[in-house]
Amino acid sequence: MSIFRRCRELLQKVLALPLGVSLLFAFPASTNFQLKDFGYGGGGVANGTSSNYAIEGIAGEQNATELGGTTHDLGPGLQFTNQANVPPAPTFTNPANYYNKLQLTLATGGNPSDTLFAIAISTDNFTTTSYVQSDNTVGATLGLEDYQTYSAWGGGSGFLIIGLTASTTYKVKVKAWQGKFTETGYGPEASAATVGARLTFDIDVSASDTDTGPPYTTDIGSLIAGTVTDSPEKIWVDFDTNGESGGRVYVVASNAGLQSSRAGYTISSVTGNLTSLSEGFGAQGSSATQSAGGPFAVATAYNLASNNVAVTDTTIREIFTSSAPVTSARGSFLLKAKSSAVTPAASDYTETLTVLASASF
Amino acid sequence: MVRFSAVQKTSILEIFSLLLVVALPLLLANRAEAAGFTQAYIRFDRLKSNTATTGMICAKPSSTLTTYRKLEVTFPDENSATDFVVNTTAANWQTSNISTSNIDGNTAWPDITNATATISGNIVTWTHTADQTLNSANIYCFRWTNTAAITTPTTAGTTDLVGTVRALTSADSELMNSKYATAIIANDQIVVTATVPPTFSFSLSGNTDSLGTLSSSSISSSATPRTVTISTNAAAGWVAWVKSANAALSSVSTGASIPTAGSINDTPEDLDSVTGYILDVDITTDSGTGTGTVQQNPGYGDEYAGADATQGGSLSTTFQPIAEATGTTGGDILTLHERAKISAVQAAATDYTDTLTVVAAGRF
Numbered sequence: 001m002s003i004f005r006r007c008r009e010l011l012q013k014v015l016a017l018p019l020g021v022s023l024l025f026a027f028p029a030s031t032n033f034q035l036k037d038f039g040y041g042g043g044g045v046a047n048g049t050s051s052n053y054a055i056e057g058i059a060g061e062q063n064a065t066e067l068g069g070t071t072h073d074l075g076p077g078l079q080f081t082n083q084a085n086v087p088p089a090p091t092f093t094n095p096a097n098y099y100n101k102l103q104l105t106l107a108t109g110g111n112p113s114d115t116l117f118a119i120a121i122s123t124d125n126f127t128t129t130s131y132v133q134s135d136n137t138v139g140a141t142l143g144l145e146d147y148q149t150y151s152a153w154g155g156g157s158g159f160l161i162i163g164l165t166a167s168t169t170y171k172v173k174v175k176a177w178q179g180k181f182t183e184t185g186y187g188p189e190a191s192a193a194t195v196g197a198r199l200t201f202d203i204d205v206s207a208s209d210t211d212t213g214p215p216y217t218t219d220i221g222s223l224i225a226g227t228v229t230d231s232p233e234k235i236w237v238d239f240d241t242n243g244e245s246g247g248r249v250y251v252v253a254s255n256a257g258l259q260s261s262r263a264g265y266t267i268s269s270v271t272g273n274l275t276s277l278s279e280g281f282g283a284q285g286s287s288a289t290q291s292a293g294g295p296f297a298v299a300t301a302y303n304l305a306s307n308n309v310a311v312t313d314t315t316i317r318e319i320f321t322s323s324a325p326v327t328s329a330r331g332s333f334l335l336k337a338k339s340s341a342v343t344p345a346a347s348d349y350t351e352t353l354t355v356l357a358s359a360s361f
Numbered sequence: 362m363v364r365f366s367a368v369q370k371t372s373i374l375e376i377f378s379l380l381l382v383v384a385l386p387l388l389l390a391n392r393a394e395a396a397g398f399t400q401a402y403i404r405f406d407r408l409k410s411n412t413a414t415t416g417m418i419c420a421k422p423s424s425t426l427t428t429y430r431k432l433e434v435t436f437p438d439e440n441s442a443t444d445f446v447v448n449t450t451a452a453n454w455q456t457s458n459i460s461t462s463n464i465d466g467n468t469a470w471p472d473i474t475n476a477t478a479t480i481s482g483n484i485v486t487w488t489h490t491a492d493q494t495l496n497s498a499n500i501y502c503f504r505w506t507n508t509a510a511i512t513t514p515t516t517a518g519t520t521d522l523v524g525t526v527r528a529l530t531s532a533d534s535e536l537m538n539s540k541y542a543t544a545i546i547a548n549d550q551i552v553v554t555a556t557v558p559p560t561f562s563f564s565l566s567g568n569t570d571s572l573g574t575l576s577s578s579s580i581s582s583s584a585t586p587r588t589v590t591i592s593t594n595a596a597a598g599w600v601a602w603v604k605s606a607n608a609a610l611s612s613v614s615t616g617a618s619i620p621t622a623g624s625i626n627d628t629p630e631d632l633d634s635v636t637g638y639i640l641d642v643d644i645t646t647d648s649g650t651g652t653g654t655v656q657q658n659p660g661y662g663d664e665y666a667g668a669d670a671t672q673g674g675s676l677s678t679t680f681q682p683i684a685e686a687t688g689t690t691g692g693d694i695l696t697l698h699e700r701a702k703i704s705a706v707q708a709a710a711t712d713y714t715d716t717l718t719v720v721a722a723g724r725f
Contacts, residue, residue, distance in 0.1 A: 099540065100397060137396070163396055163423070166523070166540040197542035200520040201408065205551055214548035220555040225594075235551055241542070245400045252406075258555050263596040265652070267555075315463065316406065337555055342651035342689035344596035345559035345725055353551045358404035360419075361541045 083184050084176040085109040087117060091158065092172055092190035096293075096325070097242050099166040099361070102192045104132075105158030106174055108150050109187070115178040116147035120186060121161065122171050132172070137163045147177055169193040199247065200240035201357040205233045209330070220258075223267075223339035223349075228274045228307045231335040234286055237320060239296060239329040239357055246294065246322035247359030249331065254352040256313035257281050258337060263344035267337060269351075274307040279340040281351070282309025285319065288331040294322040296329035309336050312353060319355075399423045400500060401526040401539035403434070408549045410517035413508040419467060420526055421500040426536050429495050431488045431529040432476070436511065437522035437543065438483035445522075446512040447483050453510040454478035454485055464502035471495070473503045483524075492531065517547035561593040561723040572610075575619070575703045575713070580632045580671050582700045588645060589695040591686070595723030598653040598686035600661065601695060602720050603640060605676035610638050610701060610713040617708035619701055621676040627663040629672040632702040638715070639673030639700050640665055642683040646694035653688030655695075661685040673700045680720070 091105040106117055119132035120142075131142040136159055139146075153159055164170065170193065173186040205216040218233040241247045257268040258281050270280035284305075285298030297303075299318040301310045311317075320331045400421040407414035418434060436445040452458065455478040461469035471494065476487035495501060505511075514522070522545065527538040566588040572581045591599050609618040622637025623630035630639050642665040647655040657666040662684040664674035674681075684695055697719070 165397075196521060197523050197540040198521045199542040199544050201544040202546055203549065203551070216548060216551040218551060218553055220553065222556045222558050224558075225560065229555075231553065243402070243542070245402075247402070248404075250404070258553065260557075260596075263557075265596060267557075316404075316465075318465075335553060339557045340650075341560065341592065342594055342691050343557050344652065344689055345557050345594045346596065347556045349555040349557060351553040353553060354407065354549050355551065356404065356406065356408055356549060357544065358402050359542060360400045360402040361398075361539050 082182050084115055084178040084182045085111050086184040087111070087174040087176050087187040089188035089190045090119075090172060090174055092170075092192040094192050094194060097195045097198070098160075098164075099194050099197050099242050100164050100244060101160045101162045102164060102170060102194060103158055104153075104161055104172060105156065106150055106153050109176065111150075111176050111178060113151065114149065115176050116149060117153060117174050117176050118142055118147045119153075120173050120175075123165070123168055125171065126173075126189075132161055136161055164194050166194050167196040195242065197359075197361050198240070198242045199357065199359045200238065201249075202238040203355050204236040204238075206236060207233050209236065209332070218335065220335065220337050223337055223343070225339050225341045225343065228336055228338045231337075234332040234334045235353070235355065236330065236332045237355060237357070239320065239322070239331070240327055241322075241359035242325045243359035243361045244325065245360035246324045246326060247357060248299075248318045248322075249320035250316045250356040250358075251283065251312055251319045251333075252316040252354050252356070253312040253314060254354075255350070256311075258349040258351050260344065260346035260349045262348050263346035265344040265346070267339060267343060267349060269311045269313050270309065271301070271311045272308070274309060274336055274338045277338065279338055279343055280309070281312075281335070281337045283312050283319070283333050283335055284309050286332040286334050288320060289329065290322070290326045291328035292326070293324055294326035294329060296320060296322045296326050296331060298331065298333070302333060307336060307338075312351070316356065396423050396537055398526065398528075398537050398539040399497070401541055403524065403526070403541055403543065405513065405543060407513060408544065408546055410513055410545050410547060411515045413510075413512045415504060415506050415508055415510070417464060417502055417504045418470075418526070419464070419500055419502040420495075420528070420537075420539070422495045422497050422528065422537055425497045426495040426528055427492065428530045429489075429493050429528045429536055430491075430531040431486055431533070432470075432473075433484060433486045433525075433527040433529055435525040435527075436483045436485070437514070437524045439522070442516040443514045443519050443522055443545070445483060445514060445524075447480060447485060448510050448512075449480045450509070451478045451480060453507045454480065454505060455487070458505060458507040458510065460504045460506050461502070462504075464504060467502040468499040470501040470503040486529075495528065514545050517545055520544045557594065559594060559723065559725050561595065561599075562591070563721050564590045565719060566590075570697070570699055572699060572701050575701050575707070577636070577703050577705045577707070580700055580702045582641075582670060583698050586696050586698045589697065589719055589721065590692055591695075591721050592648075592690055592692045593723035594651075594689045595725045596652075596688065597724035598688045598690070599693075599721050599723050600685045601683050602680040603642075603665075603676070603683050603697070604680045604718045604720075605640075605678055606716040606718075607714075608676050608678050610715050612708065612710035612713045614712050615708045615710040617710060617713075619703055619707060619713060622673075623675045625664055625675050625677055625681060627659045629664065629667045629674050631672050632700055633671045636702045636704045636707075638676065639667075640676055640683075640717070641667035641670075641673035641698040641700060643667075643696040643698065644684060644693075645696045646692065647686075648690045648692045650691030651689035653686040653690045653693070655684055655686045655690075655693045657684050667698070667700075670698075671700070673698065676715070676717070680718075683719075
């Protein structure tokens, strides 16, 4: 038998009900009060279950007409009475300029600790609705596993809803369930917004921690044979990102060393200790700080001391790294050079360093 | 009191159940949202404004993708001042202009060098001929290697320039997407300069050299030949010269002289066949430190490059090159051998003498 034929038969049976049923929809009232809804006469409760479903049927009382206001709902009958408390609006925030996650803390609404909560989430005022999954991502369907206790949802600390879209306002609402036939409707909404993906980067060249503008130059000066000479200025970088996996600052060189076209010779960039090497040029990390997040750090290869340097050549190499979002990071590195007695004399030794940045979102 | 028959109760229950069953799918059916990459980043190889640049694109899927067919990258294009200018020539974005080398040790993006690029505005889409798998354990990267492909925005000092990386199926269904951000600055380069000042050192091991008693039947050579040591960082090396005061061994007491043999002709003389006074210059040490090589060439010492103990070059009262070096040196050494053989009728005297002046210069 098709479902449509069955519907038609059921409808016919409804229409065949005694006319007296209609009398149930008249409302007694006084000057100050009105009994909005009531039932009388016979009634009963029946439960049906299968392996996957359960249904509670209640006969003999109204199951329509719900009283409600802007801040409350009052439903009729036994089923409404059995329902869990509708959860209040949760606390929904973006505490750290996240672009892909938001912090959510549920409110229990006085429900017991074994109450399960489900969370709906939307970007369009619930024209379309998604659900926070048990793994804190957002999914299209609400499964039983996505009903979790307050504790499982992070308790008073809450949790992060992840996998969100940048520059988007989200709304959430919560419903509760404590056993069969007790699921509430959704409570009030809360909203929060992700920010856009962000990367800020700048370079300075200065002896001290000072902002400078281009052109960026540093003159190491005359190299005395056998002596390690530092660049008088350091190269500073500003780096700021909310990239989930942080980011990197890179250095790449044009000549792989100090090159003289006049002498036709390059003081090669090297990795090693210039104290013991006869000749060479390289970089050494000097400082790395941040105001929050990170940490922003000198990459291992350049995290050196004394006269140890690392190569700067035509390969783009990481010189600073952060594995997490970082705010107001500031780093510096300096250059060291050494000539030998047989380094060809010339006044035009030059290298051009390019400093880059990228962030991982 | 209204009573419902058992049939009516069942009917009501069935209607409710039916409505619930019908309504549930409508309540719970919703649009699926694509997940984001675990990591996605684009490293532009230049961040200077208005600069053509190459770069690298990387992404790590948050779950393994097996139906990935297209990669779509949107370069920031919020407004004309902060737009990247994307070249619309597909060839600049595909095949020979795509590389999976030098990708910081990450996993090569599968099949990307075979993918076909299409460009629409600021969006570049690489399409594979078949579905590819992107494993969630890997960060996949590739580089575009033609600077003609894209130019950075004209406005410097801009931050938070946002673009998108998307993975699509063959039907353009979105599998995964992430935003990324970059920044553009006025100049991303530092020019480093330095000077290496010139150095030069020269020494002579002694200032006298005796030939002893000369013979008409044998060749007399320096008993204690003197050496010249030269060090310099002159990029083009050095030249050494010798000048003779007399071009001969001269006796003041008798007025006689033993003239130099032969003439300056880049060919040493051989006292086996002639008499006279000559100078043989040997390259004793060509320093292994430095860029130079010591040589005797035509016009630069061949005259004095005697092949054995009987040969040497003609001396002159003007400076003549005796050797040269081609680059820097930590200490080249020349040895000067004066030689003489007299005729049977050479006037006897004990004061035959000559003065050789030896100099050198670095070629900076």
